[in-house]
Amino acid sequence: MIYAIASGKGGTGKTTVAASLLSLWDRPVTAIDLDVEEPNLHLFLNPEFDSVEKAYIEVPEVDESKCTLCGACTELCQFKAISIMASTLLVFPEMCHGCGGCLAVCPEKALSPSQRELGEICLGKSGDIRFIMGKLRIGEAMSPPLMRQVKERFITHDSEEDIIVDAPPGVSCPAVSAVIDTDCIVLVTEPTPFGFHDFKLAWEAFSPFGKPMGAVINRAGIGDDTVNRFCKEKGIPIWAEIPYDRAIAEAYSRGAVVAEAVESLQETFHELRRNMRKATETSREMNNA
Amino acid sequence: MHEIVIISGKGGAGKTSITGAFAQLAQGAVLCDLDVDAPDLHLLLDPKKESEHEFWSGNEAIIDPAKCEKCGLCFDMCRFNAIEETEDSFQVAPFRCEGCKVCVEFCPADAISFPKRHCGQWYISTTRFDTMVHAQLFPGEENSGRLVTLLKQEAKKIAEAKGFDLVLCDGAPGIGCPVISSLAGTDLALLVTEPTPSGIHDLKRVAELCDGFKIQVAVLINKWDVNPELSDNIEKYCQSKGYSVICRFPHDRAVTDAMVNRKVITEYDNGALKKTLETAWADTVSLLKSK
Numbered sequence: 001m002i003y004a005i006a007s008g009k010g011g012t013g014k015t016t017v018a019a020s021l022l023s024l025w026d027r028p029v030t031a032i033d034l035d036v037e038e039p040n041l042h043l044f045l046n047p048e049f050d051s052v053e054k055a056y057i058e059v060p061e062v063d064e065s066k067c068t069l070c071g072a073c074t075e076l077c078q079f080k081a082i083s084i085m086a087s088t089l090l091v092f093p094e095m096c097h098g099c100g101g102c103l104a105v106c107p108e109k110a111l112s113p114s115q116r117e118l119g120e121i122c123l124g125k126s127g128d129i130r131f132i133m134g135k136l137r138i139g140e141a142m143s144p145p146l147m148r149q150v151k152e153r154f155i156t157h158d159s160e161e162d163i164i165v166d167a168p169p170g171v172s173c174p175a176v177s178a179v180i181d182t183d184c185i186v187l188v189t190e191p192t193p194f195g196f197h198d199f200k201l202a203w204e205a206f207s208p209f210g211k212p213m214g215a216v217i218n219r220a221g222i223g224d225d226t227v228n229r230f231c232k233e234k235g236i237p238i239w240a241e242i243p244y245d246r247a248i249a250e251a252y253s254r255g256a257v258v259a260e261a262v263e264s265l266q267e268t269f270h271e272l273r274r275n276m277r278k279a280t281e282t283s284r285e286m287n288n289a
Numbered sequence: 290m291h292e293i294v295i296i297s298g299k300g301g302a303g304k305t306s307i308t309g310a311f312a313q314l315a316q317g318a319v320l321c322d323l324d325v326d327a328p329d330l331h332l333l334l335d336p337k338k339e340s341e342h343e344f345w346s347g348n349e350a351i352i353d354p355a356k357c358e359k360c361g362l363c364f365d366m367c368r369f370n371a372i373e374e375t376e377d378s379f380q381v382a383p384f385r386c387e388g389c390k391v392c393v394e395f396c397p398a399d400a401i402s403f404p405k406r407h408c409g410q411w412y413i414s415t416t417r418f419d420t421m422v423h424a425q426l427f428p429g430e431e432n433s434g435r436l437v438t439l440l441k442q443e444a445k446k447i448a449e450a451k452g453f454d455l456v457l458c459d460g461a462p463g464i465g466c467p468v469i470s471s472l473a474g475t476d477l478a479l480l481v482t483e484p485t486p487s488g489i490h491d492l493k494r495v496a497e498l499c500d501g502f503k504i505q506v507a508v509l510i511n512k513w514d515v516n517p518e519l520s521d522n523i524e525k526y527c528q529s530k531g532y533s534v535i536c537r538f539p540h541d542r543a544v545t546d547a548m549v550n551r552k553v554i555t556e557y558d559n560g561a562l563k564k565t566l567e568t569a570w571a572d573t574v575s576l577l578k579s580k
Contacts, residue, residue, distance in 0.1 A: 009327055009329070010300010010302075010327075011300040011462075037298075037494075043486040043487055097389060099391050101389055104391065136464065138497045141434065148369075169462055171326060172428070172431065173430065180384060192545055192549065193548050197327075197329060198327040205428030222545045246515075252485055253486075255486040
């Protein structure tokens with residue numbers, strides 16, 4: 001099963017929850033950090049990386065001797081990544097989405113595949129947890145292509161091994177890309193106006209996928225009860241509440257996995273794990289029935 | 290005309306709470322929420338919409354099942370796994386479609402249409418402080434740099450018309466497309482961080498991004514007292530890089546309480562917190578002027 005730890009708002013505790021769940025999840029288990037712009041899970045699980053691979057996206061390269069400036073490629077490109085200026089075909093590799101259209105449409109075979117670096121895919125282990133992380137190159141604008149390549153490392157796998165995905169914040173393209181291929185979505189939020197607003201956005205964005213989804217309310221006790229009331233009204237199960245406690249914030253600031261550092265939270269995370277498993281199994285049975 | 294963008298790399302570091310306070314202190318700035326994916330500034334500023342506009346960007350492919358001859362060429366050519374096989378046809382999964390037009394171009398049956406995509410709404414509003422420009426993308430849309438650029442341009446136009454010298458922008462988390470667009474042509478990036486391993490890690494990445502664009506960086510350490518030692522480390526790092534640390538802001542529940550009351554911190558607190566932010570704002574302005 002693949003479990004996504006997501007949230008509309010950043011900084012609500014996705015990584016805290018993911019790291020804690022991983023610490024007590026049944027083995028074997030794999031951790032995937034898909035927040036490729038700002039991956040943080042490794043800071044808490046301290047994996048040893050035995051392979052760091054560069055990831056690339058295909059971009060076109062022009063052979064000027066073959067190009068007749070017919071304009072078929074520039075007309076097709078939707079991303080302004082290729083254009084004719086003063087009788088020269090220019091490629092702007094940073095704009096390219098790697099669709100391959102220009103190469104396919106060129107009647108002269110004047111374009112050939114080159115590449116742009118997207119970032120790195122880091123593979124390793126944290127104790128007995130397999131660890132995969134995508135890390136976007138600083139200056140690279142597009143995170144979904146790198147996320148796709150990280151995802152290819154795990155969505156094809158057919159073993160029974162569980163996977164926990166730390167997703168990027170938000171509800172737009174990168175966040176959707178992170179949760180769309182998973183079996184269960186955990187939405188981490190906090191009971192504040194910002195937390196609630198973005199929780200609602202995320203719930204609306206992810207509901208159409210029909211996956212089992214539950215809430216984790218972090219820093220419970222601050223703010224107000226709007227999130228709880230909303231969950232009750234919409235029938236969204238609250239799978240765990242992590243109380244507001246400065247000791248938790250301080251443990252996190254030292255890089256600790258809070259389920260390990262704060263004993264009272266052990267049972268909270270075990271309960272969360274049971275709820276996630278149960279909801280996913282129930283949903284699978286219903287789909288098979 | 291000056292523009293300040295408040296970003297953080299890591300989400301939840303306090304960007305919006307700080308922007309809200311500065312919106313009050315600025316007195317004569319157009320406010321702009323460049324987090325078009327999960328915007329929150331409006332929750333503090335309670336904007337009254339003066340005008341609402343549709344944001345259209347890109348196109349999406351739609352297969353007409355009546356025309357589809359099931360050759361599967363689109364399925365083979367799509368690099369984004371956006372084509373799904375159904376029982377009697379193929380269809381496009383809208384959340385995966387990149388809008389590249391390759392399937393439309395090569396479909397031998399001309400079965401694929403390519404309508405424009407309505408991606409979200411944007412607004413010009415009034416607030417109790419000043420005019421605000423903001424937006425909301427629809428869920429799952431490409432987190433569009435184009436929308437960020439558009440908001441910045443609109444905010445600047447309004448500031449010019451009002452005779453203001455400043456646009457104050459709340460940014461998005463991360464270092465990708467929307468953040469890069471928000472940094473284009475800006476005068477000062479104020480990076481909000483916190484003394485945690487994630488806070489520092491993400492600060493360094495976003496600061497390096499700013500350096501790459503040669504944008505002046507200032508840093509505000511939020512919740513500094515949660516880990517004073519790490520806060521000292523952040524300050525040393527900033528010194529070594531030539532970034533000004535304009536403020537150490539404490540961890541205080543008043544920040545959440547202000548939010549719950551739909552107020553900015555400087556409206557909610559009249560004591561030490563307000564004073565700290567007033568000093569921080571004065572220092573930010575003098576950094577901007579010293580450029």
